[in-house]
Amino acid sequence: MFLINCPFCGEREQSEFKAGGEAHIVRPKQPTELSDDEWAEYLFMRKNIKGVQFERWNHIHGCRKWFNMVRDTSNDQIKAVYKMGEKPPVK
Amino acid sequence: MSNNLRFKTSKFIDETYRVSFKFNNKTYFGFKGDTLASALLANGIHLVGRSFKYHRPRGIMTSGSEEPNAIIQLHDNSSRTEPNVRATEVEIYEGLVASSQNCWPSVNFDVGGINNLLSPILPAGFYYKTFMWPASFWEKYEYFIRKSAGLGKSPKVADPDIYEHNYIHCDVLVIGAGISGIMAAKIAAKNGFKTLLVDEKSYLGGSSIYDNSEFSKINNQLTCSWLEKEINEISKLENLEIKIRTSVAAYHGYNFLLARESLTDHLPINQRDKKVRHRLLKIRAKKVITATGSIERPLIFDNNDRPGILLSSAIKKYIDLYGVACGENNILFTNNDTAYETAMSLIQRGIKINAIIDNREQVDSKICYEVEKNNIKIYKGFSVVDTYGYRRINKISIMKLSKDGQTVIGDKTKLNCDCLGLSGGWTPAVHLFTQSGGKLKFREEDQVFIPDVYPSDQISIGSCNGDFGLEEVIKNTLSSLKKFLNIDNSEYKTVEIISVLNQSKRNIWLLPSDKSIGKTKSFVDYQNDATSKDIKLALREGFRSIEHVKRYTTTGMGTDQGKLGNMHALGIISETAGTKMGEHGTTTFRPPYTPLTFGTIVGRNVGEFFDIFRRTPIHDWHVKNNAEFENVGQWKRAWYYPKENENMHQAVQRESKAARDSAGILDASTLGKIDIQGTDASEFLNRVYTNAWSKLAVGKCRYGLMLNEDGMVYDDGVTTRLGENHYIMTTTTGGAANVLGKLEDYLQTEWPELDVYLSSVTDHYATISVCGPNSKKIVSKVIPDLDFSDEMFPHMSFKNAKIGNIKCRVMRISFTGEQSYEINIQANFGKSVWERCMDAGKDFNITPYGTETMHLLRAEKGFIIVGQDTDATLTPIDLQMDWIVSKKKYDFIGKRSLYRSDTIREDRKQLVGLLTENPEEVLEEGAQIVSDVKKSPIEMLGHVTSSYYSPNLKKSIALGVLKSGKNMLGQKLIIPMENKNINVIVADPVFLDKEGKKLNAKL
Incomplete structure (x- = not known):
């Protein structure tokens, strides 16, 4: 079980958190302007990386805040956590 | 007891304390300090079990948790009975009862032994090869396979023991209290680290504690004497907690470990009452020192x-x-x-x-x-x-x-x-290290896998790190700890070691025989009867990966997880295939290291604590009034209230009739309630619901439908505008937490510019819904100060009111199609207000109704229940709810998906009503809808989602989803059941009062 450093609360156990899929997928501002394919790209297509992945997490049993996390899915090492809207501190 | 087998010279055995125990119905004696295995051996008993496949006689093979053969049934014929217990780990106590497994009628004469003679026709993969054809025979084979499968017997009654879970946080965890573990614990604790030392045995010191050989000495003392002094010293250290009989089962990432502490298994049964049997320790350690030792290898x-x-x-x-x-x-x-x-x-x-x-x-x-x-x-x-x-x-x-x-x-x-x-030779016990994600390397000289890359802040010391000689163990332990703990080590400044063992070894994985291999039985995995012949056969048949060979031959798949034989299996594979040993890697080491009982895993989460459940503030009243309960999410909801000898159907028919004829009362406290505030609250609702919210006046209520971004219906409920920037949203009972999560998600990540705040207030309010033609008269009596006239208080509006001094909110909203009022009041007044309503409704036959009647009443009106009539594949258009989808709004969650090529198909499944030809016939929910039963395969057109007998319409009604259902009104279809076909007619899903006259009727 990971220890996750919530950017608002500090280090907490993974069981307090909920994973929310890939990060940095912005909801289109004008969905109605998009073709079916473009909308499907936003709606369905997600990377599933073995290696460094940018993810959304929610401290659901804590401060309820969403934040971003950089995790290496091959060994579960967490490289960074950062607030929503912030740029990833690692590449 | 055979005296010449027992040498009364051991300080670990208390010879003044004789213990009697039963094995296979015979009484024997041992001493306090014995394990079942040592006591049996002292009695000259080696044969303790039969092997799994060939039923060959097997004896005690080892002295620890790696035992493959001596696995026994403990506590026969009692609620505590436990299969597959290793006799080498059971400490005996007065009255212990155990017996052999996998043999009948007895371990000395076992009918299954015939399998040994049949072994030429029982090769690896026998079951896969034999029972695959003809396929139709599978059911016949299955009976016999199941009978011969498994070892031992599971208990048939509830476990009388208590188990618990415990969290532990420490700076340093030391696993294994052998010589290196003891030294590590002492050094860590003395250097200010909060240290925990665990060992699976009942004593400390590992194998060195009985090492009284003149050939290995430390500081000119016998190893055991030196170690005893060390143990004596660490037992006084303040910073150090020591747990014996504690076996680490799992080593997860981030130094999170699970260990089982056994507290009563060594005590006589009558001393165990009301004590915790096992404790599952959930350990989070900053640093982990693994000193798990090594396991001796047999020869094949x-x-x-x-x-x-x-x-x-x-x-x-x-x-x-x-x-x-x-x-x-x-x-x-x-x-x-x-x-x-x-x-x-x-x-x-x-x-x-x-x-x-x-x-x-x-x-x-x-x-x-x-x-x-x-x-x-x-x-x-x-x-x-x-x-x-x-x-x-x-x-x-x-x-x-x-x-x-x-x-x-x-x-x-x-x-x-x-x-x-x-x-x-020896195999380092690297199980926990690899579980944690560690990578091994192969050492050619002595053919062992040893730790190489550590994935977390940990270290392996002693023989689990491949250090086998006493001098190596101590020197390397000291130098690694210095680095690992970043300390200037002052302990053990002078340690003089004498050790005469030579590390030379002649490793031959499979020893040669004068017979051809086909005629030999050289066991690699004793428990599963996997032989070297089986492994070679698997290779001949084309298996290459160790993981495949393992599964095909079942090598290493017993309760001992191949602690003895896995290395030999790898060796035989590489020798046979002509590859290098390290290239194959190893099979995956999975937790638990030694088996855990279910009780340990479950802990206190049994019986009423199995799952948390939530009760409404009015729960006690429902219990007192004979309600049956239904689980909805975590809630216990009143399902129906049977009177005298009523069954469920009768109770629901009575409740439904009363609600339409006069008055019904429902505890709706479980509905999710989310308080929404902020200057952008209206805009927020516009974006999350399909319909428009900006123009909803303060004091008004509106039904809303929420979609997922894929356009499928997610949740529904009524939201009320309490003030200019203040709403209260209701959600379905089961969806409350998820809806809040979803709203927070959009608010925080997509629309952080919106000034909106969300709070769950579900638990804060009790909600009492009074419905029926006489509901107005009843609520008027309960809240006499409030003007309930239709002009002042029309349908879909809300009022603040007071009952006595207590503020409450009253909404005139309806899920039944009847005039209906919902009183929301601070939770702790819920029960007394409910009782006031009951009292006020006495003259009107006010009838409490449960969720089943609620479902029936709404089905009469064709109102959907999200999750019952929908299943995340239905859009509002599919539900024939086009009216609630705003055409004007530029965007809302899921809007774009409503005109994807797939969602605009005409032949999607759509919500319809279904009426049976015979009005008395009630359909089964989940039944398929078809048009032609003669065609094969029968085409499934849809299924029934809700079905009831309506006492108000005096006929059977149902809702269902049906391909192109919108265009099939009036068509005859068939519901095929096991014994008959039921004819149905597709109908409008609204069966009662389509115009909604009842809602506003003057009464």
Whole structure:
């Protein structure tokens, strides 16, 4: 079980958190302007990386805040956590 | 008890404390301090079980948790009965009862032994190959396979014991209290680290605690004496917690470990009452020191599995720790020096050693000469080729090994013995290290896998790190700890070590035989009866990956997880395939290291604590009034209130009729309630609901439908505008938490610019819904100050009110189609207001109704229940709810998906009403809808989602989803059931009062 450093609360156990899929997928501002394919790209297509992945997490049993996390899915090492809207501190 | 097997010289056995126990219905005696295995051996018993496949007689093989054979049924015929317990780990107590497994009628005469004779036709993969055809016979085979599957018997009644879970946080966790673990714990604790030391055994010190050999000394003291002083010292350290009988089961990432602490298993049954049996420790350690030691390897040759064949280190432990001789005529078979230590222990006690068979041509360390001096014949460069004796070994035959070790040559010599000790070198116990994600490397010299890359802040020390000699262990432990703990180590400044063992070894994974391999049975996995022949067969049949060979031959898949034989399996594979050992890697080591009982895993989460459940503030009233309950999400909701002898159907019919004829009352407190505030609250609702919210006036209520971004219906409920910037949203009971999560998600991540705040207030309010033609009269009596006239308080509006001094909110909203008022009041007043309503409704036959009646009443009106009539594949258009989808709004969650090519298809499944031709016939929910039963395969057009008998319409009604349902109004279709076909007609989903007259009727 990971220890996750919530950017608002500090280090907490993974069981307090909920994973929310890939990060940095912005909801289109004008969905109605998009073709079916473009909308499907936003709606369905997600990377599933073995290696460094940018993810959304929610401290659901804590401060309820969403934040971003950089995790290496091959060994579960967490490289960074950062607030929503912030740029990833690692590449 | 045979006296010449027990040597009363062990300080670990309390000879003044005699313990009687039963094994296979016979009473035996042992002493306090014995394990079941040592006590049985002291009684001359080796044969304790039968093997899994061939039912071959098997004896105690080891002295620890790696035991493959001596797995027994503990506490026969009692609620505490437990299968697959390792006799080598059970501490005996007065009254212990145990028996052999996998044998019938008895372990000495087992009918299943016939399988041994049938073994030529039971090769690896036998089940896969044999029972696959003809396919239709599977059901017949299954009965017999199930009968022969598994070992032991599971308990049939509830476990009387108590288990619990416990969290532990420490700076340093030391796993294993052998010599290196003890040293590590002492150094860590003395350097200010909060340290926890655990060991699976009932004593500290590992194998060094009974090492009284003159040939290995520390600071000129016997190793055991030196270690005893160390243990004595650490037991006084403040910073150190020591837990014995504690086995680490799992080592997860981020230094999170699970361990089982056994608290009562060693006590007589009558002393266990009301005590916790096992504690599952959830340990989070900043640093982990693994000192789990190593496991001796057996040797693989023909018939290497007879009772009386043990690991040589086990023989040493039984004599040195328990004072028990495993045999009176011993032979040791080895490829390294460790067996000579065992020999010295036996010689010291005057126990006869007939011979030592050593694979090596050259045997030249000091201890070997010492053994030879005692006139013990050492056969150098020899190998055992066969063994004899059915229930106990009585003879072996040996032959000379060829130079390359691939064949045996010369004459066969037979030697008598009643016990054969095997020593094939040592395998580091790297199980926990690899579980944690650690990578191993292969060391060619002595053919072992040792830790290489550590994934977290941890270290392996001692023999689990591949350090086998005493001097190596101590020196490397000290130097690694210095680095690992970043300390200037002042402990153990001067440690003088004498150790005479030579690390030379002649490793041959599969020893050669004078017979062809097809005629041998050399067991690699004792418990699962996997032989070297099986592994070679798997390779011949094309299996290459170790993981595949493992599954095909079942090597390493027993309760011991191949602790003894996995390395040999790997060795035989690489020898046969001509590859290098390290290239194959190992099979995956999975938790738990040793089996855990379900009780330990579950802890206190049993019975009423199995799952948390939530009760409404009015729960006690429902219980008192005979309600049956239904689980909805975590809530216990009143389902129906049977009177006298009513069954569910009768109660629901009465409740439904009363609600339409006069008045009904429902506890709706479980509906999710989310308080929404902020200057952008209206805009927020516009974006999350399909319909428009900006123009909703303060004091008004509106029904809303929420979609997922894929356009499918997610949740629904009524939201009320309490103020200019203040709303209260209701959600379905089961969806409340998810809806809040979803709203927070959008608010925080997509629309952070919106000024909106969300709070769950579900638990804060009790919600009482009074409905029916007389509802207005009843609520007027309960809240006399409030004007309930239709002009002042029309449908879909809300009022603040007071009951006594207590503020409440009253909404006029309806899920039944009747005039209906919902009183929301602070939760702790819920029950008294409910009782006031009951009191006020007495003259109107006010009838409490449960969720079943609520479902029936709404179905009459064609109102959907999200999750019952929908299943995340239905859009609002599919539900014929086009009216709620705003055409004007530029965007809302899911809008774009409503005109994807898939969602605009005409032939999607759509919500319809269904009426049976025979109005008395009630459909089954979930039943399929078809048009033609003669066609094969029958085309499924849809299914029934809700179905009831309506007492108000006096006919059966149902809702369902149906392909192109919108265009099928009036068509006849068929519901095929097991014994009959039911004819139905597609109808409008609104069965009652389509115009909604009842909602606004003047009464």
